[in-house]
Amino acid sequence: FPSSIAVLTTLFRGVGGGGVRGCPPPAPRVVRTPGGVRSEDLPARADVPTVSEGLAAGGEQEGRKRLTAWLARGVDSYEERHDDLAGDATSRLSPYLHFGAVSAAEAxxxxxxxxxxxxxxxxxxxxWRDFHHQVxxxxxxxxxxDYRTRHDRWRRGKEAEADLRAWREGRTGYPVVxxxxxxxxHEGWMHNRGRLLTASFLTKTLYIDWREGARHFLELLVDGDVANNQLNWQWMAGTGTDSRPNRVLNPVTQAKRYDPEGxxxxxxxxxxxxxxxxxxxxPWKLPGRQRARYDYPDPMVELxxxxxxxxxxxxxD
Ligand SMILES: Cc1cc2nc3c(=O)[nH]c(=O)nc-3n(C[C@H](O)[C@H](O)[C@H](O)COP(=O)(O)OP(=O)(O)OC[C@H]3O[C@@H](n4cnc5c(N)ncnc54)[C@H](O)[C@@H]3O)c2cc1C
Known part of the structure; x- marks a missing residue:
């Protein structure tokens, strides 16, 4: 905690100036954080996910440049292509919207x-973004x-923990998940269709608490946002605002529909x-000898x- 004050003090020094009419007031020399708040060390660069190509730069200028390019070249095909997993045909504006670098009203x-x-x-x-913020x-x-509880008795214990780990690490045996x-x-970002089907897999196929999934997403997402993350998780878990709380997305059907060529x-x-x-x-459908060539796990659970x-x-039932 004292070290964070020192860092902030150093950062604010040199920004200073101001005090002139029409200019912002001078930056404070010291920022006092509330008692009991502990600071943590900055993570090593290697521990931070690689940000998507083109998302490495933040800020208003970059965000608006992206919005302009998106409206000029991407948006026209958005309706047909937004669910194309491989096509990557969405705006990728979510981090800029989350941090307020781009205003949703302007977009x-x-x-x-x-x-x-x-x-x-x-x-x-x-x-949807505004809807979740308002909810x-x-x-x-x-x-x-739970926004609307279904009285779930989510799986817990060692076996559930091992399943959760496999899901987090991307070794469930379902390739699209x-x-x-x-x-x-890798990127700190995931396509919306991917978010839907991985959330369905965790909460419905594995029957693990949506809070576990939401926590993992918030840790890694560059657009991680409490309203949109938690309420989308609840939507998919069937504890939120979805009018069909028991819908389950079959990952194989989803993969064939939204990634038809693989x-x-x-x-x-x-x-x-x-x-x-x-x-x-x-891959589990391959004939035995061919299957053995691929170092990839079998499905962790039958759908x-x-x-x-x-x-x-x-x-x-
Ligand atoms: C389980 C789960 C967790 C999610 N967590 C987050 C999160 O933490 N932060 C976040 O911003 N979005 C979240 N989303 C919503 C959505 O997946 C992302 O906003 C979208 O993938 C961001 O990519 P994009 O900017 O290319 O979206 P585009 O398809 O280009 O959409 C434009 C913008 O609309 C908004 N938007 C799109 N879909 C949704 C949606 N379903 N709900 C709310 N807003 C939406 C976003 O602000 C997005 O940037 C989550 C969805 C699911 C299913």
Missing amino acids: VHRARARGGAGAEAFVRQLC LAARPDAASD DAAMRQLA AYVRRWVPELAGLEGPAVHE ADGLARFRRARGQ
Whole structure:
């Protein structure tokens, strides 16, 4: 804690100046933090996920440049392509919006001025952002408690912990789940479709508490945002605002629909890069000798067993 004051003091020195009419007031020489707040050492560079290419620079200038480029070149195909995992055809504006480097109001205004179906679809996604912020403002407890409880008795104990670890590390044996988890670890960002299907896998197929998943995401996401993270997790866990709380996303069906050629999986799961086309989504179906060539785990759970466990837990049997 004293060292953080020293760092802040050093940082603020030299910024100073000011005091002139119309200029910001001078920066404080010392910032006092509330008692009991401990500081932590800055993480080593190697412990920080590599930020996506093109996202390495922050700030308003960079954010607006990205918004301008997105409206000029990307947004028109957004409606058809936003779920294309390999195509990476979304704006990637989320970190800038999260940190306030780009204003959502400006993004909406400029998208509307551009017009078209893609721009409207983009504005609809921005509405989700505001929606979650408003829900959290009305129900701050939803950051940690079920928004609408289903009285889940989430799995706990050693076996659940081992499953959670495998999910975090991207070795569930379901290639599209592992690809998305590895993208998160490597880039600090994950495609929205990946977020949906990894969250469904954790909370429904593995029946592990959404809070565990939300915590991991918040630790790694460069756009990590309490309202949008916790409430999207709750949406997928069926404890939030989703009107179909028991929906389960099948990772194989999702993979075939949103990564039909398997390019996203091959990018993030190099062990399977030798498999062509959609075969990469189901390596367990390969004939024995061919399967043995790939150093990649078998599925950690049968999807049908996971589904049956979830339905039993939710009293749907
Ligand atoms: C489990 C889970 C956790 C998530 N955690 C976060 C988070 O911590 N921070 C965060 O900003 N988003 C979160 N999202 C929402 C969404 O995945 C990201 O906003 C989106 O992937 C960011 O990429 P983009 O900027 O290219 O999005 P685009 O598709 O280009 O969308 C434009 C903007 O709209 C907003 N938006 C899009 N989809 C959503 C959504 N479902 N909910 C709320 N806002 C949305 C974002 O501000 C985004 O930048 C989460 C989604 C899920 C399913």
